[in-house]
Amino acid sequence: MKLWPAQPDVIVVGLGPAGSRAAAAAAAAGLTVLAIDRRTTAGWPVQCAELVPRMLDQELPDLAPVTMQTTSRMLTRVDAAAADETAPFPGRMLDRAAFDAWLVRAACDAGAICRFATPLGGVDPDGSVRINDVSFRPRLLIGADGPRSRVGAAIGRVNTDFVEARQIAVDLAEPQDATDIFLSAAYPGGYGWLFPKGRVGNLGIGVNQASRGSLKLLLQALHDRLAAQGRVGGIIRAMTGGPIAVSGRLHPVGALGGVQVLLAGDAAGLTHPISGAGIASAVQSGALAGAAAAAWLGGRAGALLDYAEEQADLFDASLSRALHRRRELAASGADAAALRRAWIAYDAYWAELSP
Known part of the structure; x- marks a missing residue:
């Protein structure tokens, strides 16, 4: 078992799809990565419906072994x-526990140090991260710790x-x-x-x-x-x-006492406000966060703002439409026509938005 680094380049909080992909991308670029999760086992307990769009194959082409049907x-x-x-x-209907374990193995194979049953003790204003009563100060911190992210809260980015x-x-x-x-x-x-x-x-x-x-x-x-x-x-x-x-995308870049902070997946508000889908956006945003961490630590000054802009390009149109339909439904009452207009399978959902 690898020893924990005294001062890791990157700490990733959360080892769901976003955190695992971030850890893998950062470690593959040669960074020292410590990734932690409070759960005892990857992907367990399962807390999602396990459905992903087939287009996720473009990001992860080897999903057959973790697909139920x-x-x-x-x-x-x-x-x-x-x-x-x-x-x-x-x-695709995933075996979510197997899917998450598979992504964690990929992160470990890339060189990340992944630890379960390791809750976050806290994030201090100077950017120090407390784990098991030990304080670490990474060069960059990635929050992939779910919809009620403690990392996000530390930089004032909170799903509401x-x-x-x-x-x-x-x-x-x-x-x-x-x-x-x-x-x-x-x-x-x-x-x-x-x-x-x-x-x-x-x-x-x-x-x-x-x-x-x-x-x-x-x-x-x-x-x-x-x-x-x-x-x-x-x-x-x-x-x-x-x-x-279901409140929409949060700005995913911040800082604490000189330590740069990125958010990915649910912590960044990337869950679809109508369907609740979030696995595909977690996979995408996690990989982007890990790559942005490597680029910024490698000297590319604009890498973190580029990460925020790439998130916006990928997700804002879809999330903005969903939020608009959600507000419409809440304001109009849920008759049959309104319910259809607010669901992704109907043409009315994709029609031009009212002002």
């Missing part, structure tokens, strides 16, 4: 109406709006190639989903924070309904949940 279409149901089919709508999600794993009566979406005024600020993983499905609901107290009953009702239809089994195999940031 592929999907080819989406079925969207608005209240009791018949399903609207969107095809093609290709995706959240959806609360609850998800269970249930048996599927038969395999399916479609992702199911359930839109309803009963799910304010969110939606329901059933995503297939072979003979098991991830069944979940997300709602705005004001409605989070109803999540358990809402999900139970959806589960009961699908079980009565013979689509899913009645036994709950696993349960998870957590917050999803």
Whole structure:
């Protein structure tokens, strides 16, 4: 096991997809990288629906070993109406724990020192990072520690709006190639989903924070309904949940006492405010953050601002549209037309935005 460096070039907080990719990119460039995570195991507990767009293959071409199945279409149901089919709508259902472990191995293979069961003790105003009662002062700090990032909070970048999600794993009566979406005024600020993983499905609901107290009953009702239809089994195999940031992109560059700080993934507010998707943007932004760290430490003065601009180029159009639709829905009421206009599978979502 590698010894911890006394003064690492880069400390990465969080070893999800964003942190692992950042650590790998920085270490591959020859930097000394220490990456930590408070969890005991990569990717566990699973706190996402595990669906990624098939275009993620362009970033990570070897996903087959961590893929449970592929999907080819989406079925969207608005209240009791018949399903609207969107095809093609290709995706991959990951084994998220295996996916995260695979990315961590790549970071370690690149030379990063990766440590689990290692919570962040704190970030001081001078840029020092406290880990296991030891203070380290990196040359650059990368926050990839999720929607309620402590690194982001240290530089005043905080996600302010959240959806609360609850998800269970249930048996599927038969395999399916479609992702199911359930839109309803009963799910304010969110939606329901059933995503297939072979003979098991991830069944979940997300709602705005004001409605989070109803999540358990809402999900139970959806589960009961699908079980009565013979689509899913009645036994709950696993349960998870957590917050999803939906307030939009944060400026991802800051400083603490001369230590430069970058944010990536959920910590940078890159989760899609409508769909809640965040794995692909975490992978992309993490790799960019690691490369920007290497370039800046290598002497390219504009590398960190370039990172912020590249994030904006990649994500702002999509996130801005989603935020606009989210605000429209909240202001107009959730009738069937409004629900369709606020969902990515419908042409109305992509229509010209009103002022």
